[in-house]
Amino acid sequence: MTQDQTGAAVKVSGSLIAAIECGRVVPQPDTAERLDAFFGTGDEIQRAADAAREDAQAPWLRPWTENERRALLLRAFQPNVVPGLLQTEAYTRAVLRGARLPEEAVERTTQVRKDRQAATVDRPEPPMLTAVLGENVLHCGPPNVLKGQLEHLIVVGHRDRVQVLVVPSAVGFHPGLAVPFVLATLPGGARAGYLDDQLRGRVVTDPADLSGLELAWEIVTGLALPVDQSRDLIVKAVEEHD
Structure with a gap:
């Protein structure tokens, strides 16, 4: 799938999906939840996002x-x-x-x-x-x-x-x-x-x-x-x- 297609499926922009893929942005909890639901990954993306937010803090x-x-x-x-x-x-x-x-x-x-x-x-x-x-x-x-x-x-x-x-x-x-x-x-x-x-x-x-x-x-x-x-x-x- 393209970034735009993925973004449309979870109600965000393709540019945001690109930023998430490159590690520039950590998905917000609601976005991470929709990504997990869309890809059928349980809570894997949500847990990864939580860990990334914790690591990003000094x-x-x-x-x-x-x-x-x-x-x-x-x-x-x-x-x-x-x-x-x-x-x-x-x-x-x-x-x-x-x-x-x-x-x-x-x-x-x-x-x-x-x-x-x-x-x-x-x-x-x-x-x-x-x-x-x-x-x-x-x-x-x-x-x-x-x-x-x-x-x-x-x-x-x-x-x-x-x-x-x-x-x-x-x-x-x-x-x-x-x-x-x-x-x-x-x-x-x-x-x-x-x-x-x-x-x-x-x-x-x-x-x-x-x-x-x-x-x-x-x-x-x-x-x-x-x-x-x-x-x-x-x-x-x-x-x-x-």
């Missing part, structure tokens, strides 16, 4: 993605870019290319980020997610990509379990500027944190370190605009690109 990221999947509450602060769980695919690619990553790494990391979104904010019973952004986030990025990203923030911000807050640039220096971070509240009340730096991410479980992140969170949320005013600021930034 080793230091894997413990955190498990926390994301289990979390009841996620609190994220990002002073310069949209948090990964709320990024559009185009925005993710732009951020990664801005970091001068090889195209193969861009494709692999974009797929991992999409998988993380599917396992958290897009799952049937998602965690409560509060994302606090620095105002600079609303103005940083290629205009054609940034507009779509900001529109996406407005849409997801209307979900019952997502809040998007913005810290105005006028507030000046504050503890959150040191490094982006995420706090996860897990079943049973356990907590974990995640710090993102220039080289790699770091999972935080030490109580003293978590208390420091909790303090930083209280400060940045206190400086942030309320949800409605934050949304108005995002809408204004979208209108600047019209």
Whole structure:
């Protein structure tokens, strides 16, 4: 069968089948399930896809993605870019290319980020997610990509379990500027944190370190605009690109 014929049979494009065959893309769970059904391979393709997604993650990221999947509450602060769980695919690619990553790494990391979104904010019973952004986030990025990203923030911000807050640039220096971070509240009340730096991410479980992140969170949320005013600021930034 040709790639186009196979794609038509499982409701995807022939180009996606080509990307899967070449190893550039890992099929999403629903696509892998349809491929297994079509070829009569049981769950072989699904298991291979799950293994490939796991291998695609950096080793230091894997413990955190498990926390994301289990979390009841996620609190994220990002002073310069949209948090990964709320990024559009185009925005993710732009951020990664801005970091001068090889195209193969861009494709692999974009797929991992999409998988993380599917396992958290897009799952049937998602965690409560509060994302606090620095105002600079609303103005940083290629205009054609940034507009779509900001529109996406407005849409997801209307979900019952997502809040998007913005810290105005006028507030000046504050503890959150040191490094982006995420706090996860897990079943049973356990907590974990995640710090993102220039080289790699770091999972935080030490109580003293978590208390420091909790303090930083209280400060940045206190400086942030309320949800409605934050949304108005995002809408204004979208209108600047019209």
